[in-house]
Amino acid sequence: MAKTKIDQTMQIIRDQIANKSLIVGSRLPSVRQFAIRLNCSVSTVVEAYARLVAEGVLESRLGSGYYVLGKTETFAFVETEVQYQREVDPLWISRQSLDAKSGVLKPGCGWLPSNWMPEQSIRKALKQVAKSENILLTDYATPHGHLELRQLIARKKEALDLKTQLNQIFITDSATQSIDLIFRHLLQAGDVILIDDPCYFNFRALIQAHHLKAVPIPFTDNGPDAEKFEQALNLKPKIYLTNSGIHNPTGTSISLQTVYQISKLVEQANILIVEDEIFSDFEYTPAPRYAALAGLKHVIQIGSFTKTLSAAVRCGYIIAESKLIDQLIDLRIATNFSNSHLNAEIVYQALIDGSYPKHLDWLKKQLNKAMNDTIQKLAVLDIHPLNVPTAGIFLWCKLPIGIQAAELSKLCLKSDVILAPGNSFSQAENAGEFMRFNVAQCIDKKVFDVLEQAIQQLRLSV
Amino acid sequence: MAKTKIDQTMQIIRDQIANKSLIVGSRLPSVRQFAIRLNCSVSTVVEAYARLVAEGVLESRLGSGYYVLGKTETFAFVETEVQYQREVDPLWISRQSLDAKSGVLKPGCGWLPSNWMPEQSIRKALKQVAKSENILLTDYATPHGHLELRQLIARKKEALDLKTQLNQIFITDSATQSIDLIFRHLLQAGDVILIDDPCYFNFRALIQAHHLKAVPIPFTDNGPDAEKFEQALNLKPKIYLTNSGIHNPTGTSISLQTVYQISKLVEQANILIVEDEIFSDFEYTPAPRYAALAGLKHVIQIGSFTKTLSAAVRCGYIIAESKLIDQLIDLRIATNFSNSHLNAEIVYQALIDGSYPKHLDWLKKQLNKAMNDTIQKLAVLDIHPLNVPTAGIFLWCKLPIGIQAAELSKLCLKSDVILAPGNSFSQAENAGEFMRFNVAQCIDKKVFDVLEQAIQQLRLSV
Missing domain, CATH: 1.10.10.10 (Winged helix-like DNA-binding domain superfamily/Winged helix DNA-binding domain)
Incomplete structure (x- = not known):
């Protein structure tokens, strides 16, 4: 044409x-x-x-x-220039990263560069879907969502020692929406919730949106500090929200012993764990899951396909007891009506495409190399990871003494480099000394040049 | 392959x-x-x-x-059979319709049969999108959403006398999500809200989910009863939620005089109208819009492309003052992170496809014929519309004396016909005497056969 x-x-x-x-x-x-x-x-x-x-x-x-x-x-429309002079808050990184123009570098964002994503699988899936029957192209999804995708998720979960029934799986639009629905249904303003310190900044934004009281539990090399966790149970929390598989922002994989300890505590206190395993497809050897130990009576598992398949095709899931799923469906109809059946089909087609596992293998190798390179380049600037993760995209790093993450981030933003300052992930006193780096977004040498100049400038201004 | x-x-x-x-x-x-x-x-x-x-x-x-x-x-997964023995509540019709197996007739649902939808435009759009650049296939949307789609919406709005800037338009996943975000941001539990009586049942489900106090305003042939509206202002409502264009369930188009009267009242009381124009593409001659008269200071307009393009491709919008849009974006990031950029692109490609306006013309003619046929076939059963709509898919009908909509609906469900009983749309005392019919879903003669038998059975059981 x-x-x-x-x-x-x-x-x-x-x-x-x-x-x-x-x-x-x-x-x-x-x-x-x-x-x-x-x-x-x-x-x-x-x-x-x-x-x-x-x-x-x-x-x-x-x-x-x-x-x-x-x-x-x-x-002659002109897009109004949006300037975010806002302070560093839990939404700071999201707004900066999502609004970024092309050419801006984003070592602070939480996703892969688009040329690291399996675009061929998505293209193939789109062409496949274009040939589907009418009803898939134009009709609403069923309440639980795409049947074959739920079957596929159930099989994948079984490989992680979690047995599920199909009516325990609910297709949503994203991991974030999954948590939001769970919070809306189970929690009320003022309820106490346990979170990791540090934790994914958008967990903190969600908690603000729900007016909850968050109690931070220090996150160690093995997972949450079990002793602090037990103490915090006195505050009558209803939910513990965490990442399993690979932790955001620290990149840590939780140990089986910690999963066992926390699971026991959660059973005794009769509270729920919401475990978000959105980074699970980056794992080489899967870390233990709370759901596999404590079961769906005490664990709700959520996830999505955003990180390794596509962030443009919105699709996530919730795994929980069927009765709870049924209540969440009612809430989803009231507040979103339906999820995108078409997106679920695109995800399903891309996942069963034989080339996807091969892409994942390639991706893990790329990330491994990027992680080693980034660690070395940051070391030159006296920036060091607290732990070296075994997989994933994140490095949680201590900045040189005297350098504040929020100031450094604002300065680098002027040179079109978006960072992820520690204050977004934690309210702890020393959080401002940390920075999260996405190793896949640190390929361009400019990231380190801008960092070096900004650190020098901050040192001079003291 | x-x-x-x-x-x-x-x-x-x-x-x-x-x-x-x-x-x-x-x-x-x-x-x-x-x-x-x-x-x-x-x-x-x-x-x-x-x-x-x-x-x-x-x-x-x-x-x-x-x-x-x-x-x-x-x-060997088997999908668990889900049985909804639930009472008729605002979610009754949604759950029945969304769960319906193939072969079930759905005169009660709010959407077109899939073979009435512009599947060719969707297929063409999917093939087009499959050739897009990487970033569109795998990356998040910008905070405001798809630029070209916002430009297209702005042009369409201008034809309805509403001038908008691009930062006053926000792409969401659906009309329902649009209202949900607005409510979450602007309202608190216990706040008073005005709704039409009858109104779309999912408005009532949303209001329940937000724990709001809904004050029903009788909906006449010209729109809301202005006198009752004025009286209700004494209860200090914050928002009036309504359909403009074509009203659900009555099919009524509001008169310019009523829009003027209500706009004046809303300005005086300094409250907001949320007008949902989800059925606007069915209109022959567009009805007046509140936003065109009272402006975005007092009106938030929302809509989607679900009814005439695809319900599988989730995409909606909010038009409001740019400051409010900016706050809603923060809330959306916290609770859903991003909308589907891919869906927005599919919608955009389908809308600019030259065949879409032709499909709309064809659709309106089909609906016109279906409406006339349905009115005649219902008249034989002594079921009569309260008003005859000038466009759209709905007929709001009075049942024969002595027949209760909820009982009739439960009985017809046993014969695989899903109806939309009046009680779902209104809590008024006589609401149970009404039924909403979707004329596009009344083509099969079985609908009327099942209705006739069920009415006879109910008469005998009295």
């Missing part, structure tokens, strides 16, 4: 409206006349007119032709 | 695992050996092995071959 010619024709018409050669209500030349005048094919004009009707610029009157409907002023 | 042969090969392997000819940990034959044994091509076995790896059934060990990873018990 001669896209350029159609676009040119559309622009000529828009220009004529703008310069008043065509005024509102006036009739356009016939398709044939206009094609002769522009020396293009009739089909080009037909398509250009049809698209301008779709855009609301022209109107088609049956048997009479095309008329100017739209006004001219809005054709 | 020989899908059947690959599937057969996968099934053979699964069966061998199930009957223990292949036990966990055992090595599979080489691809070549297995191909010879099954008398199929090597590529078929390669793809079958790869997919079973993707499913977590097999494991690939570098340089060593494929091994059985999964266990056998979960391969």
Whole structure:
């Protein structure tokens, strides 16, 4: 399809409206006349007119032709420049990263560069889905969501020692939405919740949105500090929210012993663990899961396919007892009506595509190399990881003495480098001395040049 | 791609695992050996092995071959039969309709049959999107969402006399999510909200989820009763939630005079209207909009593309003052992180496809005929619309004297016909005498046969 010619024709018409050669209500030349005048094919004009009707610029009157409907002023839209002079809060990194223009470097963001993602699997899935039956393309999802995807998730979970029934699995739009639904259903404003310190900044944003009281539990090399966890149970928390598999931001894999200790404490206190295993596909050897030990009576597992498949195709899941799932479905209908069945099908097709496991293998090797490289380059700047993770994308690093993460982040932002300051992940007194780095976003040498200059500048200004 | 042969090969392997000819940990034959044994091509076995790896059934060990990873018990999943013996509540129709198996008739649901939807535009859009650049396929959306789609919405709004800036438009996943975000941000439990009586049942489910106090305003042939509206302002409501364009369930188009009266009242009382124009693309002549009169200072407009494009591709929008949009973006990041950029692109591509306006024309004619036919067939059963709508898919009908909508609905459900009883739309005393019919879902004669038999049965049982 001669896209350029159609676009040119559309622009000529828009220009004529703008310069008043065509005024509102006036009739356009016939398709044939206009094609002769522009020396293009009739089909080009037909398509250009049809698209301008779709855009609301022209109107088609049956048997009479095309008329100017739209006004001219809005054709030259300019996206308003958005400036976030906001303080570093739990949403700071998200807004900066999501708003970033092309060319901006994002070692602070929580996802892979788009050329590290399995685009071929997504393209293949889209083409496959384009051939699906009508109902998949245009109808709502069933309440529990895509059946085959739930079967696939159940099989994957079995490999992690978690047995599930299909009505214990619920397809959502994202891991974040999964947690949000769980919180809305189970918690009330003022309820106490245990979180890791540090933890994923958006957990903190979610907790703010729900007006909960968060009690931070120090996160050690083995997982949450079991002693502090036990003490915190006196505050009558209802839920412990954590990452299993690979922890965000520390990259730590929890030890089996800690999973066992925490599981026992949770059973005794009769509270729930919400374990988010969104980074699970980065693991070489899967870390133990709370759900496998304590079971679905005490654990709700959530996840998504965002990190290793696509963030553009929104699809996540909740695994919980079937009765709870049924209540969450009611809440989802009331507040979101349905999830995207089409997205679930795209994810399913991409996951069963034989090339996906191969892509994961490639990805893990890339990440391993990127992690080693990043550690070395940061060491030159006297920035060192607290632990060296065995897998994943994150390094949780101590900054040089005297350098504050929030100040460093604001300074680097001026040079188009978006960082993830520790204050976003923790309210602990020393959190400002830490920074999270996404090793997959640290390939460009500029990241380290900008960091070096900014650190020097901060040292001079003291 | 020989899908059947690959599937057969996968099934053979699964069966061998199930009957223990292949036990966990055992090595599979080489691809070549297995191909010879099954008398199929090597590529078929390669793809079958790869997919079973993707499913977590097999494991690939570098340089060593494929091994059985999964266990056998979960391969024969059976979807648990879900029975909803629930009472008629605001979620009754949604759960029944979304859970309906194929073959079930759904005159009570709020959407078109899938063969009335513009599937060709969706297929074309999917193929187009499959060729997009990486970033669109795998990355998050920007905070405000898809730029070109916002431009398109702005142009369409201008045709309805509403001028907007691009930072006043926010792409969400659905109209329901749009309202949910607005409520979460602007309202607290216990706040008073005005709604139409009757109104869309999911508005009532949303209001329940937010623990709001809803004050119903009788909805007349011209729109909300302005006198009752004015009286209700004494209760200090914060928001009036309504459908503009075509009202759900009555199908009524609001008059300009009513829009003017209500707009004045809203300005005086300094409250907000949330107008949902989800059915706007069914209109022949657009009804006046509150936003066009009272402006974005007093009106938030929301909508989606679910009803005329696809319910599987989740995409909606909010139009409001830019400051409010900015706050809603923060809330959306905290609770959903991102909307589906891919879905927004599919919607955009489908909307600018020249065939979409033609499909809408065809659809309106189909609906016009279906509405006339349904009115006639219902009249035979002594079921009559309160008003005859000028456009859209709904008829709000009075049942024969003595027949209760909830009883009739439960009875018809046994014959696989899902209805929309009046009690779901209103708590008014006489709401049980009404039923909403979706004329596009009333093509099958069985709808009227089942209705007739059920009405007879109810009459006999009195």
